[in-house]
Amino acid sequence: MLEEDLGAQVDRGGDDGEHDVQHGRAHERPSVPIVDVPRRRPGRNDEDDTRDCRLSTAPCENPAAVRAVRPPHPPRRNDAVSTARALVAAMRPRQWLKNVLVLAAPIASARILEPEVLLASVIGIVAFSLASSGGYMLNDLLDIESDRLHPKKRFRAIASGALPVRVAWIAAFVLMIAPPLLTFLAGYTWFAATLAAYLVMQISYCIWLKHEPVIDILIVAGGFVLRAISGAAIADIPLTQWFLLAISSGSLFMIAGKRYSEKLQSEGKEASHTRATLKIYTAGYLRFVWSVAASLTMITYALWSLFLNGDDSLWSMASMVPFGAALFLYALDIEKGRASAPEDIVLGNIRLLICAALWAALFVTAILTRAGA
Numbered sequence: 001m002l003e004e005d006l007g008a009q010v011d012r013g014g015d016d017g018e019h020d021v022q023h024g025r026a027h028e029r030p031s032v033p034i035v036d037v038p039r040r041r042p043g044r045n046d047e048d049d050t051r052d053c054r055l056s057t058a059p060c061e062n063p064a065a066v067r068a069v070r071p072p073h074p075p076r077r078n079d080a081v082s083t084a085r086a087l088v089a090a091m092r093p094r095q096w097l098k099n100v101l102v103l104a105a106p107i108a109s110a111r112i113l114e115p116e117v118l119l120a121s122v123i124g125i126v127a128f129s130l131a132s133s134g135g136y137m138l139n140d141l142l143d144i145e146s147d148r149l150h151p152k153k154r155f156r157a158i159a160s161g162a163l164p165v166r167v168a169w170i171a172a173f174v175l176m177i178a179p180p181l182l183t184f185l186a187g188y189t190w191f192a193a194t195l196a197a198y199l200v201m202q203i204s205y206c207i208w209l210k211h212e213p214v215i216d217i218l219i220v221a222g223g224f225v226l227r228a229i230s231g232a233a234i235a236d237i238p239l240t241q242w243f244l245l246a247i248s249s250g251s252l253f254m255i256a257g258k259r260y261s262e263k264l265q266s267e268g269k270e271a272s273h274t275r276a277t278l279k280i281y282t283a284g285y286l287r288f289v290w291s292v293a294a295s296l297t298m299i300t301y302a303l304w305s306l307f308l309n310g311d312d313s314l315w316s317m318a319s320m321v322p323f324g325a326a327l328f329l330y331a332l333d334i335e336k337g338r339a340s341a342p343e344d345i346v347l348g349n350i351r352l353l354i355c356a357a358l359w360a361a362l363f364v365t366a367i368l369t370r371a372g373a
Contacts, residue, residue, distance in 0.1 A: 086163035087171055090140060090156070091133035094343045099128045101224060104247070105232035105239065107364070108308060110371040117235045124191060124234040127179040128227060131195055134175030135202035137168055142206050176203075183234075191234035198226045213280045217255050217289070224251035242304035249300050253293035253327075254342055257334035260286035264337030287335075294331055298324055305363070308370075315366030319359050326355035 102124040106112040112121065140147065140158040147159035157163040176199050184192035205219045228247045232239050262275060263283050301323060305316040329352050333339045346352060 086157040090137050090158055090163050092136045096129040097343050099125050101227040102231035104228045105237045106235045109237045110367045120234045127183050130175050131179040134172045137172035139206045188234050191230050194230040194233050211276045213277045216277050221251035221255045242307050246300040246304045249293050249296035253290055253297050256290035256293055257339045261337045261340040313366050315362055319362035322355045322358035326352055
């Protein structure tokens with residue numbers, strides 16, 4: 001009945017003591033607060049009491065356990081996981097596709113299946129992938145302010161703040177120093193020298209050369225050539241002039257096409273793009289460069305393939321058909337301004353992938369036929 005009387009007093013409104021005085025019943029019972037205090041269960045500790053105090057406005061059974069409640073923070077484990085994911089994103093793993101060029105010389109020499117050559121080639125791909133990722137991170141760190149103003153680049157791991165700047169600097173330094181040093185210590189001296197030259201070129205590009213028209217295209221294209229040279233260096237395979245010319249012209253074609261697409265996409269949006277050379281280039285000039293490079297790529301590939309496998313190799317001549325088709329398909333994407341991200345074109349165009357698969361099958365068959373002759 002006591003609970004019913006107390007509930008009735010609350011329902012009638014007003015302070016309990018004031019209501020009792022008005023009715024001459026102030027001496028009947030003292031004013032008590034109506035609370036729901038949880039009883040302590042066996043085995044409970046102060047943390048349990050603290051949790052109850054956070055969830056209830058009632059007086060706590062253990063006053064010593066009451067402390068200021070701060071907003072919850074994500075667990076450190078989750079912070080570490082998110083930082084690791086941001087680090088991987090900043091390394092641009094999709095760009096590692098470029099490092100397949102390390103395999104070009106070992107495959108063309110028909111020595112890729114030799115255990116030592118295969119192991120060396122895998123080491124070369126891994127080392128080049130890590131080192132190039134360090135270069136990408138350095139570029140993003142130096143361009144962090146301008147990237148934050150770009151409609152797409154502002155979502156990159158460093159520009160968006162997903163990866164702390166301090167962590168990014170440390171990672172970039174380690175990624176650029178460790179691969180050439182470790183490969184040198186492992187005995188791959190010429191590969192380490194080639195990789196070091198690539199990194200010097202990348203650092204120069206990030207700091208200065210990317211702002212110089214024409215040179216910026218040549219530097220990026222040169223990075224592809226150094227990848228192919230490094231594959232020959234790590235496997236100790238001699239290079240031919242036609243091989244270098246085919247790789248050089250193909251790289252120039254791809255990079256000039258990339259700049260052309262960026263130029264088309266930036267028209268009317270000059271304030272949003274972050275590449276200074278796009279203000280100097282014209283679309284007509286870039287179209288001229290990639291058109292000439294496309295022609296040179298087709299010619300030099302044909303000469304290299306015939307020189308490599310012999311003038312009477314039917315497989316080599318047959319491989320020119322899917323190679324040319326892939327070249328023309330990629331040129332179509334360039335002309336439409338869709339080749340600003342070459343890796344997306346290569347991985348996302350099913351017709352291009354089919355042509356690449358056919359070319360690879362015919363080219364490898366020509367090599368195996370020559371090796372078995």
